[in-house]
Amino acid sequence: MKGARNRVVALCGGIGGAKLVLGLSRVITQADLTVIVNTADDFEHLGLAVSPDLDTVMYTLAGLDDPRRGWGRRDETWSFMRSLAALGGETWFRLGDGDLATHVERTRRLRQREKLSVITADFCRRLGVAVEIVPMSDDKVRTRVCTDIGDLDFQDYFVRRRCAPVVRRLDYEGAATARPHDLALAALRDSRLRAAVICPSNPLLSIEPILAMPQLREAVAACPAPVIGVSPIIAGAAVKGPTAKMMAELSLPVTASAVARRYSDLLDGYVVDRADASHAQELDVPVMITNTLMLSLADRELLARDVLGHADSLAKAPA
C-alpha cells in the first residue's frame, strides 16, 4: 500500500520501556519497529564495556531476559561472580556467566574500532531479533548524578549505592556534542512513520539523556507522526526503580502529568493508567486512559495496541 504509515519508533531505557517495546514488536511487524535506546548508563566495569539498557532491550526481544530479576539473562549461572569474589575482584555490579559473553565480545569488538551500533545490530541478527535496536549515539554520553554526597557516576549511584544519595541534579555529559545515530534520525524522519513512542522509562535517567542531544530532540519535535508518551508513574509510584524517589528529590510532583510536562513541547498524546484518570485534565495534550501496568505478555500487547490506537486517532490524514 503506497503511503502506508506502518513504521514505529520507540525511545526507551531499560526494563519498563523494554516491556512496551516487546508489546509493540508483537503487534506490528518486527522489522517496522526501531528502538532508540539510552546509552548514558553505559559504563566500563572490570575493563568491560557494559550497556545495560541496550542489553535489556536486546535480551527482552530475543526472549533471553530474566522476567523476575528485570536485568540480565534467564537460566543464568553465577560461577564468574563467585570466582571473582574469591580473587578479591569487585562484586557490587553482578554479571552473570552468559551475560558476560555480551560484554566480553562487545569490548573486544569496540577495541577493534567497531561501532557500538554495528556490534548491537550484529548481536541482534545472531539472536534472531528483527527489530532495529539503535543506540542513541555511537558517541559517549554519560549520566552524572549530582547528589548530597557529591557527583557520582551513574552506576555508582544506581547499583553500588542503591540510589540512596539525594539527587540534586543530573548531567548528561557529552550529550550536547554527541551525534545521534543516523538510523535514529532517519527513523524519526521516515514519512512512513505511524507513531513515535516515548516509553514508560525513567524520564530523568532514560528518556532525557536521549532528548538531551539537540538534533535528536529536534527530530522528535519535527517527526511526521504523533508523538505519544506513556507514563512510567502509576498512582504516584514507579513500577520499578528510583523514578519516584528521584522526582521527589528534584522537587517534581510524583505524578503522571509531571512526567508529561517534561516532554510537553514534544507530545501529541499521552497515555496514563486508570489510577491516574483524575490527572488527565491537568494536561494540554489528548490523554488516553487505560491499563499501563504490564504484568503479563497480554498486558504488553494490549498497551502497545492502545498506544498505537491513540496515535492513529491523533494522526493528520495522510496528504
Next chain:
Amino acid sequence: MKGARNRVVALCGGIGGAKLVLGLSRVITQADLTVIVNTADDFEHLGLAVSPDLDTVMYTLAGLDDPRRGWGRRDETWSFMRSLAALGGETWFRLGDGDLATHVERTRRLRQREKLSVITADFCRRLGVAVEIVPMSDDKVRTRVCTDIGDLDFQDYFVRRRCAPVVRRLDYEGAATARPHDLALAALRDSRLRAAVICPSNPLLSIEPILAMPQLREAVAACPAPVIGVSPIIAGAAVKGPTAKMMAELSLPVTASAVARRYSDLLDGYVVDRADASHAQELDVPVMITNTLMLSLADRELLARDVLGHADSLAKAPA
C-alpha cells in the same frame, strides 16, 4: 636449624609439572617451595590476558583444578561459551565461567600497570596457596611455532590446530632480552636451597622457554643445590600433550635420555621411570629409576620424595 637446606625451586609448565609441584608442596613446607612457571604460552584471547601454565599451577595448588580435563577449574560451568557462540564469538579456546574471573581480573589489573607476578601472588594469597608461584618474567616472552604451514602463535598451534602442523623450529620471542623475575633468581641463589627441580613438563614448550633467558639459565647452572630433572617421557611416549610428536618432528629420539641431553649442562641428577631403566646408562648424570607416572595423589608425593632423595644423595656436604 642454622644452615638448613630446606628450600626447593621447581621449573614448571602446565599439567605434568603441576602434578609434581603438588607432590613437592605436600612433602615440604609450602612456603619453602618456589615454582618458576613458564609464561611463553600466555596470550591475549577475546581481549583477555590468559596465562595457562600459571593458572594450572595455581589451581592445582589451590585444589581448584579439574583432574580429569587437565586444565581449567573443577565444577566448572560453561554458560559464557554457549552465549559467546550464539553471539558469533570465537570459541576454539574454551574458557569456563569460573576460570574467566581469573582472566578478567588479571586483565583489569594488568591494564592498571600491575605486574603479572604481583597479581599472581595476590591471587595465590587469596586462594590460600602458600607456595611462591613466580612467573618466569614480568616481561613478554612468546613461543612461536615454525611449522610446515607457516609460523604460528603458540595457542593457535596448540589449541586451535590441535598440534597437527609439523614443527620445524621453536622460537621464544623476547627471551633473550626479558628480565627473569627477581624472586626466581633469588630462589635459585638461596644458600638454603636443597634442590632445583626441572619438572616433567614439555621440554620444548615449557622448560626451554624459561631456560632461554640467559640470566635464568646461568642461575640454574650456578645454583648451590643439585639440579634434578624428571623425565616427561615414559617408555617412548608423553603422559599427555604433544611432547613426543614434537620431539619426533624435530628429529629428536623420543626417549627420556634425549630430554636429559637438552639440559645436560645443567643437570646434577635425573629421574626416569622404571620403564626406561635401560636408558639410564646412556646418560652421564646419576639417574634414579622410580615410578614417574603420577596417577594418584600418593604417586605425586612419592615422586616428590624420590626427587628430593636423589638431590640429597648428590648434595655436597654443607660447608
